[in-house]
Amino acid sequence: MDFIKTTEQESNYNDLEKMNLTELLTNINNEDKTVPLAVEKAIPQIEKLVESIVLKLEKGGRLFYLGAGTSGRLGVVDASECPPTFGVSHDIVIGLIAGGDTAIRKAVEFAEDSKDQGWKDLKTYQISDKDVVIGIAASGTTPYVVNALKECNANNIVTGCITCNENSPLALTAKLPIVIVVGPEFLTGSSRMKAGTAQKLVLNMISTTTMIKLGKVKGNKMVDMQLSNKKLVERGEKMLVSELNIDITTAKKLLETHGNVREAIRKHKSNE
Numbered sequence: 001m002d003f004i005k006t007t008e009q010e011s012n013y014n015d016l017e018k019m020n021l022t023e024l025l026t027n028i029n030n031e032d033k034t035v036p037l038a039v040e041k042a043i044p045q046i047e048k049l050v051e052s053i054v055l056k057l058e059k060g061g062r063l064f065y066l067g068a069g070t071s072g073r074l075g076v077v078d079a080s081e082c083p084p085t086f087g088v089s090h091d092i093v094i095g096l097i098a099g100g101d102t103a104i105r106k107a108v109e110f111a112e113d114s115k116d117q118g119w120k121d122l123k124t125y126q127i128s129d130k131d132v133v134i135g136i137a138a139s140g141t142t143p144y145v146v147n148a149l150k151e152c153n154a155n156n157i158v159t160g161c162i163t164c165n166e167n168s169p170l171a172l173t174a175k176l177p178i179v180i181v182v183g184p185e186f187l188t189g190s191s192r193m194k195a196g197t198a199q200k201l202v203l204n205m206i207s208t209t210t211m212i213k214l215g216k217v218k219g220n221k222m223v224d225m226q227l228s229n230k231k232l233v234e235r236g237e238k239m240l241v242s243e244l245n246i247d248i249t250t251a252k253k254l255l256e257t258h259g260n261v262r263e264a265i266r267k268h269k270s271n272e
């Protein structure tokens with residue numbers, strides 16, 4: 001089967017500049033509605049990858065996201081949210097983007113075209129077969145990502161990917177590919193739209209289910225979250241009130257003493 005980039009195909013809509021605002025917004029929204037259905041079809045692929053991630057992280061391994069442009073930024077976002085949400089170290093889930101941290105805010109020209117920089121970036125972290133690397137690229141052709149995964153395969157490192165094109169070089173390179181076919185974008189070729197939304201949904205699923213399986217959630221609560229602002233402190237207090245059936249004053253004291261919801265629950269129950 002020939003490889004066709006559906007993400008680069010002509011939009012199903014034309015004369016966008018002639019549409020009024022209501023038409024533009026409605027049509028974009030109609031396209032967006034198709035994304036979760038496309039993700040649903042890939043749940044078996046996502047499950048296989050998460051199973052491998054959990055096994056590696058349970059043994060002290062790490063999860064790396066590797067991407068360029070929008071894809072790279074989405075990986076960095078998901079990685080950066082794991083420590084405050086789940087209380088894990090910053091070196092457990094790591095997001096790398098072509099062009100380095102500068103590229104998070106400003107595009108670095110031709111950074112994604114490097115065939116060896118992705119692997120070089122991974123090697124700065126002493127990447128090994130204890131780890132998992134997920135390449136993220138809507139097109140599935142980004143040299144920075146594809147070639148890094150080839151090197152990972154050669155070094156017996158588990159590889160996954162999130163791409164939106166079937167039979168792409170990335171999908172064929174990753175040992176555990178996730179392919180979300182969202183079709184042409186509303187604005188032809190603008191893969192930050194549906195493709196980016198699909199990638200974000202999948203990243204949410206990967207990190208959240210992984211952390212749940214690693215024991216970082218109790219019930220449906222983020223009991224290991226970092227109490228880094230007033231909102232999160234108040235959330236933690238409410239968790240204690242609900243879990244321990246105590247008043248808010250007691251909850252405040254417990255949280256101040258132990259600095260962590262899980263530890264506060266454990267200490268209080270052990271003293272009962």
